[in-house]
Amino acid sequence: MSSHYEAPIREPLILGEKSYHDISVDVGAPILGKANKSWWIVFSIALIAFLWGLGCIVYTVTTGIGVWGLNKTIGWAWDITNFVWWVGIGHAGTLISAVLLLFRQKWRMAINRSAEAMTIFAVVQAGLFPIIHMGRPWLAYWVLPIPNQFGSLWVNFNSPLLWDVFAISTYLSVSLVFWWTGLLPDFAMIRDRTKSPFQQKIYGILSFGWSGRAKDWQRFEEVSLVLAGLATPLVLSVHTIVSFDFATSVVPGWHSTIFPPYFVAGAIFSGFAMVQTLLLVMRKVVNLENYITIVHVEFMNKVILLTGGIVTVAYLTEYFIGWYSGVPYENYTYLSYGAATGPYWWAFWALIICNLIVPLTLWVKAWRRNIVWTFFVALVINIGMWFERFDIIVLCLSKDRLTSSWTMFSPTFVDIGVFVGTIGFFFVLFLLYARTFPVIAQAEVKSILKSSGERYKRIRESGEDLAGTAADKRTSTYAERTSIAATTNNDNTYHQTTVNADVLLDTEAKRTQVDLMLSRIGIYDPATQTADDLKRISGIGPILEQKLHQLGIYTFDQMSRMTTTDYDLLNEIVAAERAERDDWAGQAQKLKQ
Amino acid sequence: MASANVLHALYNDDDILMKAVKELRAKKYRIIDVYTPFPVHGLDKAMGLAPTRLAITSFLYGLVGLSVATLMMNYIMIEDWPRNIGGKPSFSYLQNMPAFVPIMFELTVFFAAHLMVITFYLRSKIWPFRKAENPDVRTTDDHFLIEVDAANHDLDELSKFLYDTGASEISLIHNEEHA
Numbered sequence: 001m002s003s004h005y006e007a008p009i010r011e012p013l014i015l016g017e018k019s020y021h022d023i024s025v026d027v028g029a030p031i032l033g034k035a036n037k038s039w040w041i042v043f044s045i046a047l048i049a050f051l052w053g054l055g056c057i058v059y060t061v062t063t064g065i066g067v068w069g070l071n072k073t074i075g076w077a078w079d080i081t082n083f084v085w086w087v088g089i090g091h092a093g094t095l096i097s098a099v100l101l102l103f104r105q106k107w108r109m110a111i112n113r114s115a116e117a118m119t120i121f122a123v124v125q126a127g128l129f130p131i132i133h134m135g136r137p138w139l140a141y142w143v144l145p146i147p148n149q150f151g152s153l154w155v156n157f158n159s160p161l162l163w164d165v166f167a168i169s170t171y172l173s174v175s176l177v178f179w180w181t182g183l184l185p186d187f188a189m190i191r192d193r194t195k196s197p198f199q200q201k202i203y204g205i206l207s208f209g210w211s212g213r214a215k216d217w218q219r220f221e222e223v224s225l226v227l228a229g230l231a232t233p234l235v236l237s238v239h240t241i242v243s244f245d246f247a248t249s250v251v252p253g254w255h256s257t258i259f260p261p262y263f264v265a266g267a268i269f270s271g272f273a274m275v276q277t278l279l280l281v282m283r284k285v286v287n288l289e290n291y292i293t294i295v296h297v298e299f300m301n302k303v304i305l306l307t308g309g310i311v312t313v314a315y316l317t318e319y320f321i322g323w324y325s326g327v328p329y330e331n332y333t334y335l336s337y338g339a340a341t342g343p344y345w346w347a348f349w350a351l352i353i354c355n356l357i358v359p360l361t362l363w364v365k366a367w368r369r370n371i372v373w374t375f376f377v378a379l380v381i382n383i384g385m386w387f388e389r390f391d392i393i394v395l396c397l398s399k400d401r402l403t404s405s406w407t408m409f410s411p412t413f414v415d416i417g418v419f420v421g422t423i424g425f426f427f428v429l430f431l432l433y434a435r436t437f438p439v440i441a442q443a444e445v446k447s448i449l450k451s452s453g454e455r456y457k458r459i460r461e462s463g464e465d466l467a468g469t470a471a472d473k474r475t476s477t478y479a480e481r482t483s484i485a486a487t488t489n490n491d492n493t494y495h496q497t498t499v500n501a502d503v504l505l506d507t508e509a510k511r512t513q514v515d516l517m518l519s520r521i522g523i524y525d526p527a528t529q530t531a532d533d534l535k536r537i538s539g540i541g542p543i544l545e546q547k548l549h550q551l552g553i554y555t556f557d558q559m560s561r562m563t564t565t566d567y568d569l570l571n572e573i574v575a576a577e578r579a580e581r582d583d584w585a586g587q588a589q590k591l592k593q
Numbered sequence: 594m595a596s597a598n599v600l601h602a603l604y605n606d607d608d609i610l611m612k613a614v615k616e617l618r619a620k621k622y623r624i625i626d627v628y629t630p631f632p633v634h635g636l637d638k639a640m641g642l643a644p645t646r647l648a649i650t651s652f653l654y655g656l657v658g659l660s661v662a663t664l665m666m667n668y669i670m671i672e673d674w675p676r677n678i679g680g681k682p683s684f685s686y687l688q689n690m691p692a693f694v695p696i697m698f699e700l701t702v703f704f705a706a707h708l709m710v711i712t713f714y715l716r717s718k719i720w721p722f723r724k725a726e727n728p729d730v731r732t733t734d735d736h737f738l739i740e741v742d743a744a745n746h747d748l749d750e751l752s753k754f755l756y757d758t759g760a761s762e763i764s765l766i767h768n769e770e771h772a
Contacts, residue, residue: 003635020630020735145669154669158678163695170699174706181710184719185733189630192730208714209723212732214640216717217632222645223713227706230651234702241695446631446735450607467608468759475731476605476761509756512763516748519598519765565749 004450012454015290020446021472027442028193030286046427053421056414065135069411074397078415079129081389086126092271093119098231107299109444110291115275116179121429123172125422160244167241178227184210186438239267253333253396265310272304273381280375294369301368308359332399334391344395351391354384521561524554532556537587539578547574559588598743602760603736607633610737613758614639623742628732651709658704662697
């Protein structure tokens with residue numbers, strides 16, 4: 001059909017001979033199957049890192065933030081570096097699900113679920129740092145504008161730090177709702193496929209009773225579109241406001257009008273790098289190479305190339321303007337000759353090499369389609385973007401306006417422990433997610449299967465009609481279906497339960513006809529009725545009686561209501577050619593009394 | 594007689610489903626509902642469903658959020674306790690407004706997004722612990738189900754018609770509560 005048309009020049013997004021049912025099977029496999037050994041190993045490592053970080057957090061809170069390496073000059077260091085790093089990583093998910101939805105990019109469908117999950121988990125890590133940095137996290141509610149014991153002393157709504165509270169909590173909650181709404185149909189699929197009663201119960205609750213009515217889908221699509229429209233400016237606002245934390249100050253290197261667009265581009269840059277890092281491993285581990293293909297990897301690399309380019313231009317601008325201004329303080333900012341040759345030269349060059357030079361290799365098509373190289377570049381960018389934030393914060397502070405207070409920052413084991421702990425926490429969440437959530441938005445992928453699936457592109461190009469090609473015999477043939485189907489909610493009531501004649505009723509059409517016949521002559525209820533001896537009707541022997549029982553016919557009452565239509569059907573199914581001649585209905589009517 | 598009868602016709606292909614829906618509507622049969630595993634584009638129009646108004650509610654909720662932010666900023670920062678912060682004008686809402694734009698924006702989005710989603714959940718009756726109502730489990734996998742009102746129709750004729758539209762299975766449901 002023309003509605004599934006997609007230009008043949010576009011590479012397929014779903015490889016292999018996939019049917020709709022295949023997508024359900026492939027996406028459901030990690031949840032319905034068992035975890036393998038490597039999952040447990042990685043999970044244990046992540047859990048240990050998380051617990052170590054938790055210990056460091058407890059130590060920080062109970063002792064005070066003096067246990068960090070902060071000093072009088074550098075009052076912000078790893079905590080805010082890690083905060084900005086994690087928030088930045090948390091930008092790719094909403095970019096993929098919202099911005100790419102508005103641009104109608106079909107390739108987003110295979111990766112948006114995991115990217116959004118990553119977003120939420122990353123923002124959770126980010127949110128930890130301001131709370132720990134408060135020193136007394138149990139007073140965190142003071143950032144909210146609530147009436148308090150100090151009279152009418154409100155929070156300061158002129159401060160970017162408070163804007164952050166609003167921006168990040170709005171971003172986290174809206175991303176969560178966007179993610180969960182998209183998950184409902186996929187949880188419903190798992191609920192209906194699983195055989196385990198426990199999973200049926202859990203996924204039944206998680207899916208909010210999603211039934212997939214046409215009206216629900218209409219609303220679902222509208223809600224997704226509007227949420228995308230709302231989330232697009234929201235995601236841009238979040239990192240803009242994070243950049244205000246610095247840009248509204250008077251510290252050289254921070255006080256810069258270029259910060260908002262530069263931070264947003266950097267956030268998307270680092271977010272996509274993290275998506276690549278996670279998905280390149282995940283597609284392998286849970287066998288989703290047919291859905292997250294090399295085309296997806298290349299598209300993401302192109303986004304990295306674009307945002308990396310914006311970041312590069314921003315670096316060069318900062319460097320040039322710092323020099324061109326002639327202000328001596330600018331010679332000590334994080335992008336300056338002073339930084340490149342000073343005591344923090346290694347941090348400066350880490351930033352330049354990781355974010356500016358290495359990503360340039362992605363201009364070569366063969367390299368951006370190379371999985372191993374992409375993975376390496378993504379790791380390098382993750383590191384580079386951490387250094388970018390470290391440089392902005394620590395380098396700019398380390399050489400402030402007062403020469404006598406110039407100093408360096410060295411982290412304590414607590415600084416390192418908390419950071420490693422959040423990485424562990426992040427992976428704990430992501431690994432649990434990968435085992436229990438549908439990691440691909442399967443409902444959305446199914447909606448593009450006929451336009452972008454390899455098999456369907458081939459069928460369409462050969463000039464054949466796509467109608468009917470989606471049928472999968474594992475779900476469409478009765479015998480096969482019963483052998484593989486999950487325990488079903490109501491499969492047994494689907495046809496009359498008193499009918500038990502799989503052999504006699506070889507087609508669905510016959511089954512339905514028998515159902516219709518029973519609706520005319522009445523359904524036998526073994527609980528309240530007793531079976532009559534149908535053999536007393538002349539023309540019905542023991543074998544025929546057995547067959548009638550299989551069809552759900554047990555009583556004279558039922559027989560007495562039969563008409564010519566029913567005789568014809570019986571004749572077709574059980575070869576009862578004598579029915580009409582012997583007037584079974586009439587005999588049954590007499591026997592009934 | 595049997596006025597509450599409903600026929601469930603299962604299809605295993607979205608294109609065939611679309612064709613069947615159009616044919617059923619042309620024959621003036623009443624489609625009670627269609628259950629699909631994924632959004633079939635154009636199905637709502639083919640069924641004659643009215644467009645959803647959720648986008649409009651979202652706009653209105655956004656206006657509510659904007660108003661809440663404005664009233665809150667005005668009360669907290671101008672009326673209740675004006676503070677001199679960096680010499681910014683603290684006695685006029687309008688003059689101090691640029692500093693409040695981020696909060697006004699965030700609250701607009703917050704209200705528009707969350708209240709719209711809550712409205713969606715309530716309108717579609719989906720929430721935790723609600724029982725799913727799809728009649729066949731395969732409608733979340735790869736099957737499409739049309740619920741046809743069979744009242745006052747000849748069942749044989751209707752079921753034959755449904756098979757002709759390409760249904761793979763048909764079953765009769767008695768006295769469905771919503772029929």
